[in-house]
Amino acid sequence: MMIKLYIGNPNYSSWSMRAGVLLRAFCIVHDEILIRFDGFDANSTFKSEVKQIGATGTVPFLVDTSVQDRHDRALIITDTLSIVEYIAETCVDHAIWPKDRAMRAKARNLCAEMHSGFGALRQHCMMNIGPDLSRAGALIWRDQAAVRRDVARIETAWADMLDLSHGPYLAGDFCALDAYFAPVVMRLKYHSLPVTDQSQIYMAKICEHPAVRDWVSGAVASAEFLEFEEPFRLSANDPEPV
Ligand SMILES: N[C@@H](CCC(=O)N[C@@H](CS)C(=O)NCC(=O)O)C(=O)O
Structure with missing residues (x-):
């Protein structure tokens, strides 16, 4: 290959x-x-x-x-x-999907849900690795019920997988499912959306993973500001969210 x-x-x-x-x-x-x-x-x-x-x-x-x-x-x-x-x-020697059949089916199911869903989170909290978007995140969280619903569903799905697998990743060992949710972790993290302690532990684990660290450091190093990718970046003069 x-x-x-x-x-x-x-x-x-x-x-x-x-x-x-x-x-x-x-x-x-x-x-x-x-x-x-x-x-x-x-x-x-x-x-x-x-x-x-x-x-x-x-x-x-x-x-x-x-x-x-x-x-x-x-x-x-x-x-x-x-x-x-x-x-x-x-690459059959690698456990890209979990070995256990039920876990594998659940992992694929959740990847498919991610692939076709969570439109509000994707639309309002565009992935943007690097800048602090917490002020925009607070406004989005306050105003966008659909984003809150997407995040609630993601957290429920994560909790379900972590309870079944006992972690530290969603299906136990790091697999395709975690790679699939790594950008979601970026959206939640850089917009500082409020999540449960269990989600925060999982997000920290993802951020510490060498593959994610490598991607993030490359992303930060190469970042160029493109206006059309940042519709929600607030200017310094925008009011604080209340
Ligand atoms: N379903 C596609 C979606 C890929 C996609 O939308 N990629 C974005 C960049 S993150 C893109 O190329 N957008 C160009 C466009 O929308 O015309 C996949 O799974 O790869």
Whole structure:
């Protein structure tokens, strides 16, 4: 397997973080190639670079240059959940998913829920690794009931998994499920959303994981301010939330 993982700006691209953290956590050798965001409209440089490589228009995508499709082109996988499954299928020596069948099913179920859900949290608390967004977070928490509902569901799901597995990660050992929730941890952390003690312990564990630390340090080091990615950043003159 010769893997290239194409990612977006690591401080903003939550989907890229999932795949990047997974590959790091299991020490899967790969090249990582940044396609810088400059906007997502059809004539952005980002879109044209992604399309030129043959992907569909979003990051991350994975290219396995050792595998050809039926047109003799390198295999391209353009969806994060499919990237996870491809890694799990090709790296069978790694416990990408839990060994226990019930845990594995629950982990996959929760990844799928994350993949298709939590729209309010994703919309209002965009991933942004680095800046202190606690003032914006307090306003969002006060005004957005749907965000509070998303966070409550996430915390219930985490508590359920941690109670079953006894931790320290959601299914016991670090697996794809934790990589999937690492960007959620970033959203909660940088917006300082109020969470339970149990969630805080889990979030600290995620932040301490070498794969996450490596991603976060790269994200902070490379961060560029892009206005369209930061609609909720408050200016210094905005009033304090009450
Ligand atoms: N379902 C896709 C979503 C990927 C996605 O939306 N990525 C964002 C960056 S984090 C993107 O490329 N957005 C470009 C756009 O929306 O046009 C996946 O699982 O990978």
